[in-house]
Every structure is written in structure tokens, then in C-alpha cells.
Amino acid sequence: MASILIIEDELSIAELERDYLEIAGYEVTVASTGAQAMEFVSNKNYDLYIIDIMLPDMDGIDICRNIRRTTDRPIMMISAKDSEGDKIRSFNVGADDYMTKPFSPSEMVARVKVKIERYSALKLRQTVDYDTLQYKNIRLDLDHRRVYVDDTEKELTVMEYSLLAFLLEHKGVVYSKEELYNIVWKGDATEDSTTTVAVHIKKLREKIEKNPSKPTIIETIWGVGYRIGEA
Template identity: 45%
Template sequence: MSHVLIIEDDESIASLQKDYLEINEFDVHVEHDGKKGLDEAINGEYDLVILDIMLPNMDGFEICKQIRLKKQIPIIMVSAKTEDIDKIRGLGLGADDYMIKPFSPNELVARVKAHLSRFTMLTNQSSTEKNVIKIDNVAIDSSARKVFINNEEVIFTTKEFSLLLFLVTHPNTVWSKEKLFEMIWEQDVFYSDVSTITVHIKRIREKLKQQGVQNFPIETVWGSGYRFNS
């Protein structure tokens, strides 16, 4: 049974989400306070977090940021905020998905299942054969799903790593944002917000540059998509 944490200050919304998830055989815990929610997310054993943005004592953006320093479990941010800047900020901080209220509880359940299925598949990949791809001083361990720069591990979210690995293992080909979204998120049934790809590429580049990698060969092909040049 998968364990889901809901951090939501609106008790009626949290109760509805909890009911639908429990009907679908998820074990669900709810926190209504931001700081308590963060503590539970960090110290509890959860497979996925559903995170509201507007919370007492600590907002969802800061909670997402703090969770990502410790764990790589899927995070679905939910909010009544419809502005693109909020969505981009949430995804940029490491959220795997962003849902705008109001939404169907059945859609939430479907997205939870999709993220957990994808995460489980990736984390359960066989580690019996170590497979490390090296690009100058960057080492990408596809078995352990870790990135090392100058032999120091740099934390990438699940989607950031998947996107990086896909581009590196499919070099010299221009991939459209739509195709990358389809390949990595596998959620085109629900929505096709290609800005998600832009945000994640930006985050990958920022993390590499922060570690002194200035010319990593992921190229933006304007009007077409992205290409890794080997």
C-alpha cells in the first residue's frame, strides 16, 4: 500500500482528497499546518506528497524546497493560483506536477497513480550492473539515478534526472517539448503544458552551472526543442 501525505489547510478539501485516495486503497495522512506538514514529510515514510501553496506558518513553495533537499519522492502542488509564474516557481523548486483548483478528485487520484507508477518503475530499475555515463567532469549513474560533478553528488529531482538521462542517451537529435513531455511525464492524457519542460531544462542548467559546468552540451534549438550534442 502506498503512503500519501496531504498538506492542505482547507479541511473540507483535504477530507475530500483523503476519501477518494482511501477508496483507491492509499494510506493517507493529513496535515493542515505548513511547519507540521514539512516535519511530517521529512521524518515520515511517504511515497508521495500533495502540497497546497497557501498554508499557515510556512507556504508550499518553501516546503517543496525543503523536501527536495532531503527526498526525491513525487510532489504534486495544488493551488487556486492560476498565474503561470506560480506554476513555474513550483516546478522550478522541484515539484513534479501542479494542479489548479478546483479539479476533479478522480483526476487527482489518476495523477497520483501515474506519478507513483513512474517513480516506482524508475527506482526499481536493476542496479546489478553499474552504468555510468561520463561527460567531462559530470558522471551520470543511470542505475543509482545519481549525478556526480567532480566526484561530488548533486541532487536532481526524479523528473530532472529522467530528462537529463533521456537527452544524454539520445544524442544529436532534436526533441520537441511535446515529445519530451510525452516521454518523461507520460501524462498527455491529462494535460500537455510544455512550459514544464522549459522549467526543468532551466533547473538542470542552473544546477550544472552552480557546480562550475559552464558548457554542458544541451542546446536549445529555437522553435523546435532541445538537443544533446555528443
């Protein structure tokens, strides 16, 4: 049974999230403060983390940053603020997803399910013999889920890796933000989700491009979307 840590100070929201996730078959722990959350994290590596940005004692962004330093498990941020700045800050410190309150509990469960399954599948691939993916100076070692730029290993989040692998597997094909979210995140595209894709593309470019402001690996096809390489 996959385990989830919810970090949320609003009791009614925490209980709603917990109830829906437990019905879906997950083991759920709730922390109402940042300090309590960090104590739980020090004793257990959960399969997924759901973090509210606004907590009484700590910034949820800082909690996300601290957790990301110790694990590559999926992290979802929750906030009542529909701020692009908060979304970008969340992704910059390693979050994999961002949901704005109020949200559908059923959609939250669906996102959790996809992220845990994708993480498990990526780990399973380490035991299977796969070819590497390569384009220019970028190489993906699919056996061990590692990315190299000029033979230097780069650290990517789960979703950054999934996005890069998908684009490399479909070199030359242009995908819109909506299509990438539907395929890679396995969800229905919204305004929030297209921002999610754009931020992940930006972070990928910062990690793999020689000059992120003039990308030569992940190209922007204006008015259409993104691609890697020519058809």
C-alpha cells in the same frame, strides 16, 4: 501500500483528494496546517507529498523546501493561482509537478500513480547492473542514480534525473516540450505542462552547464524543442 501526505486547509478539497486516492489503493494522511504537516513529516517518510501553496500558517513553498531537504520522494504542488512565478518558485525548491485548481481528481490520481511508479523503478535500478550514460563531461551512474559533472556529483530531483536520462539515452533526437511531457511525465501536454518542462530544462542547465545562458549540453532547437548532442 504507498503512503501519501496531503497538506491542504480547504476541507472539501482535502476530502475529495483523499477519497479518490484511497479508492486507488493509497494510504492517505491529511494535514490542514503547515505546522501539523511538519509534525507528520518528522515522524514518517511518505511516498509522495501533495502541498497546497496557500496555507493559513505557512507558505507551501517553504514546506516543499523543508521536505525536499530530507527526502527525494515526489512532491506535487497545488494552487488556485495560475501564476508562472509560483510554478517556477515551486520547481526551484524541488517540486516535481504543479496542478492548478480546479483540476480533475482522476488526472491527479494518474499523475500520482506515474510519479510513485517511476520513483520505485528508479530505486529498483540500483540493484541491477546497467551501463553508465555519458556525454562530454556529464556522466550518469544508472546503478546508483547519480549524476556527475567533471566527476563532481550533482543533486537532481526525480524528474530532473528522468528528463536528463531520457535525453542522454536519445542523443541527437530533438523533442518538443509536449513530447517530453508525454514521455517523461507520462501525461497529456497542456499549457501548464509545457511550462513544467521549460522550468525543469532551466534547472538542469543551472546544475550541469558551465554557462547556463549559453548551453552546450542541452541545446534548444528554436521552434522545435530540445536535444543533447548531434544525431
